[in-house]
Amino acid sequence: MITISGLTRKLPQGKSVLQDIHGQLAPGTFTAVVGTSGSGKSTLLRCLALKEPWAQGEYRFDGKDLIKGGPLVRLKVRRKIAYLEQKPILHEKKTALKNVLIGAIGQVSWLRRMTGMVRNDDYMDAMDTLEAVGLLDSAKKQPVEKMSGGERQRVAVARAIAHGAELLVADEPVSGLDPHSAEEIMAMLKKLCQERGTTVVVALHRLELAEKFADQIWGLDDGRLILDVRGRRLTLAEKMRLS
Numbered sequence: 001m002i003t004i005s006g007l008t009r010k011l012p013q014g015k016s017v018l019q020d021i022h023g024q025l026a027p028g029t030f031t032a033v034v035g036t037s038g039s040g041k042s043t044l045l046r047c048l049a050l051k052e053p054w055a056q057g058e059y060r061f062d063g064k065d066l067i068k069g070g071p072l073v074r075l076k077v078r079r080k081i082a083y084l085e086q087k088p089i090l091h092e093k094k095t096a097l098k099n100v101l102i103g104a105i106g107q108v109s110w111l112r113r114m115t116g117m118v119r120n121d122d123y124m125d126a127m128d129t130l131e132a133v134g135l136l137d138s139a140k141k142q143p144v145e146k147m148s149g150g151e152r153q154r155v156a157v158a159r160a161i162a163h164g165a166e167l168l169v170a171d172e173p174v175s176g177l178d179p180h181s182a183e184e185i186m187a188m189l190k191k192l193c194q195e196r197g198t199t200v201v202v203a204l205h206r207l208e209l210a211e212k213f214a215d216q217i218w219g220l221d222d223g224r225l226i227l228d229v230r231g232r233r234l235t236l237a238e239k240m241r242l243s
C-alpha cells in the first residue's frame with residue numbers, strides 16, 4: 001500500500017507546485033491523474049517516482065517512510081518503481097528482447113552488469129513479459145527504431161515489468177498515439193494491474209480514457225488534489241471542475 005499525506009512540492013524559488021496532497025494507491029490498482037495543462041500532473045508523478053523531492057509531508061511505501069527514512073530506504077524502494085516517459089528512451093539499434101534484457105540486467109549485481117551476462121531465467125522472464133505486452137512475435141525481429149509509437153511504449157512497459165516494478169508511473173503514455181493504439185496501451189496497463197498485481201499510475205489528458213480504464217481518478221487543479229473518485233464515472237460537475 002502506498003500512502004501520501006500532506007505532501008507539498010516547492011520549487012527552489014519557493015513557489016509551491018503541489019500543495020497538501022493526500023491519497024492512497026492500493027496494490028494492483030490503476031489510478032489516472034487528470035487536470036488541465038500546468039495543474040501539476042507530471043510533478044506529482046515525478047515525486048511519486050522519487051525523481052523530485054517532496055518539501056514536506058509523509059510518503060509511505062509498504063509502511064516505509066520515504067521522507068524521514070533517509071537515502072538508503074529511498075534507494076531500496078526506488079528499485080521497486082519504474083518511471084515511463086512520454087517518449088520512452090530505448091536502445092534504438094537493438095531489438096525489443098535486447099532492450100528488455102538490458103533493463104533487467106541493470107537491476108542485478110555489478111558483476112552481471114559489467115559482463116552483460118544473461119542467464120536462462122533472464123531470457124525466459126524477458127520473453128514472458130514481451131508476451132504479456134503482445135510483442136512476442138516481433139521481439140527478436142527488428143530494432144526498436146523501426147517500431148511504431150505504440151509498440152515502443154509496449155517495449156518500455158515490458159522492460160519495466162521485467163525489472164520487477166511494483167509501482168509503474170507513466171507520464172502521458174498514450175499522448176501522440178492514434179485512438180486505437182491508445183486504447184490498446186491502456187488495456188495492457190490495466191491487465192498488468194489485474195494479472196501481476198502491479199500498481200499503475202498514469203497522467204492523462206483524455207478524461208474518457210481515465211473513466212474507461214482507471215479504478216481511481218485523481219483530479220488536480222493548480223497543484224491541489226480536488227477530486228479522488230473511485231469505481232465510478234465522473235459527474236458533469238466534476239468534469240467542469242477539471243476543465
Ligand SMILES: Nc1ncnc2c1ncn2[C@@H]1O[C@H](COP(=O)(O)OP(=O)(O)OP(=O)(O)O)[C@@H](O)[C@H]1O
Nearest residue numbers: 011017035036037038039040041042043044203205
Ligand atoms: N522545474 C520547474 N521550474 C519552474 N516551474 C516548474 C518546474 N516544474 C514545474 N513547474 C511549474 O509547475 C506547474 C506544474 O507543472 P507540471 O508539468 O507538473 O504540470 P502538468 O499538469 O503535467 O502540465 P502538462 O499537462 O502541460 O504536462 C507549471 O506551472 C509548471 O510551469
